[in-house]
Amino acid sequence: MPRNFFTLMRSSAPAATDVPAATRSGHGTPPPNWTAEAATGVHLDASLEAVRHEITEEVDTALQLRDVSAFYGDFQAIDRMSMPIPRNRVTALIGPSGCGKSTLLRCCNRMNDLIPGARMDGEIEFEGRNLLDPNIDAVEVRRRIGMVFQKPNPFPKSIYENVAFGARINGYSGDMDRLVEDALRRAALWDEVRDELDKSGLALSGGQQQRLCIARAIAVQPEIILMDEPASALDPVATLKIEDLMRELAEEYTIVVVTHNMQQAGRVSDYTAFLLAGEERVGRLVEFGPTQDIFTNPLDQRTEDYITGRYG
Ligand SMILES: Nc1ncnc2c1ncn2[C@@H]1O[C@H](COP(=O)(O)OP(=O)(O)OP(=O)(O)O)[C@@H](O)[C@H]1O
Ligand SMILES: [Mg+2]
Numbered sequence: 001m002p003r004n005f006f007t008l009m010r011s012s013a014p015a016a017t018d019v020p021a022a023t024r025s026g027h028g029t030p031p032p033n034w035t036a037e038a039a040t041g042v043h044l045d046a047s048l049e050a051v052r053h054e055i056t057e058e059v060d061t062a063l064q065l066r067d068v069s070a071f072y073g074d075f076q077a078i079d080r081m082s083m084p085i086p087r088n089r090v091t092a093l094i095g096p097s098g099c100g101k102s103t104l105l106r107c108c109n110r111m112n113d114l115i116p117g118a119r120m121d122g123e124i125e126f127e128g129r130n131l132l133d134p135n136i137d138a139v140e141v142r143r144r145i146g147m148v149f150q151k152p153n154p155f156p157k158s159i160y161e162n163v164a165f166g167a168r169i170n171g172y173s174g175d176m177d178r179l180v181e182d183a184l185r186r187a188a189l190w191d192e193v194r195d196e197l198d199k200s201g202l203a204l205s206g207g208q209q210q211r212l213c214i215a216r217a218i219a220v221q222p223e224i225i226l227m228d229e230p231a232s233a234l235d236p237v238a239t240l241k242i243e244d245l246m247r248e249l250a251e252e253y254t255i256v257v258v259t260h261n262m263q264q265a266g267r268v269s270d271y272t273a274f275l276l277a278g279e280e281r282v283g284r285l286v287e288f289g290p291t292q293d294i295f296t297n298p299l300d301q302r303t304e305d306y307i308t309g310r311y312g
Helices: 101-107 138-144 159-169 176-186 206-219 236-249 262-268 291-296 301-307
Strands: 061-072 075-086 090-094 118-126 145-148 224-228 254-258 271-277 283-290
Touching: 061 101, 075 101, 075 118, 075 254, 075 271, 090 101, 090 262, 101 224, 101 254, 101 283, 138 145, 145 206, 159 176, 159 206, 176 206, 206 224, 206 236, 236 254, 236 262, 262 291, 271 291, 271 301, 283 291, 283 301, 291 301
Parallel strands: 075 283, 090 254, 090 271, 145 224, 224 254
Antiparallel strands: 061 075, 061 118, 271 283
16 A cells, blocks of 8 residues: 655745644644655645655645635535645646536636635645635736636637736736737747737637637736646647647746646646546545656556546
8 A cells, every 4th residue: 555645845835834734633643754854845634545656856836735625505526635736837637527627726716716606615825825715815816826718718809909908907017019929929829920919819710719818818927827628629730739838838837737638648747636526426636646657657546547548
């Protein structure tokens, strides 16, 4: 039986992580190899059943999820998910339809607040604060943690306005032309649209529209970009462009991507979380770790069954 506990080494951990969560929350004792030095790491609750891999690279966490649950009215969609989202890395969320991938993603930037009857529980630590705290400004959270959806959804405005709009309503007062060009360049769209910035965003191809939506997300200068199946409506060429873009964006941003495409998860992500819902339809985290480990040496049989296409 593998250890169901892992330490993610972290260069700057807040003081609250001085003691392992296992000890703080009273769920048992620290693992035998726990040392004061390891206390600079982020510790996950040892009582979790999710089987975990050791992370050997030194990496900071952009978000730390602890016991995140989400409900729609009386229905519990996800149950106590805990995992880190490593900074400047691509983390893939995989799992069969209905296991709570989109729900978890929407919790990460308080988009679920917008669904009537939806409620969240637990903690998502973002720069030392719990972003699920009702006193935190959800609008500000959504600016700093942007989102790209499955279906490209440009505004019925010009390409230029699509990118400038969010920045303007966020009070950006710098050189807007530069900001628009920079965002379009980062989204690998500039060369294709530089001479027709006045054209409607809706007149672009599907793949271009999706890159426009990525440019729009980038223009408000977020730290994290959440992508919910961003390429599933696109053809293979456009899909590869989005995948290349994700890898490039990870140099500056933290990316979390939901995908049903195992090859895509394998190609683009550094870390993978596998979610699964049981009979009662409540989604749980089964396994989280470096993508290579999840794909080549899954520690849970259910993960192996899923990635080898045996169900879902
Ligand atoms: N707005 C909503 N109101 C009520 N229940 C919802 C809502 N959105 C999702 N659910 C339920 O929550 C559970 C998780 O849904 P979610 O959309 O997060 O799954 P998913 O893993 O993203 O699925 P898919 O791969 O099909 O996109 C499902 O049982 C779903 O029916
Ligand atoms: Mg979904």
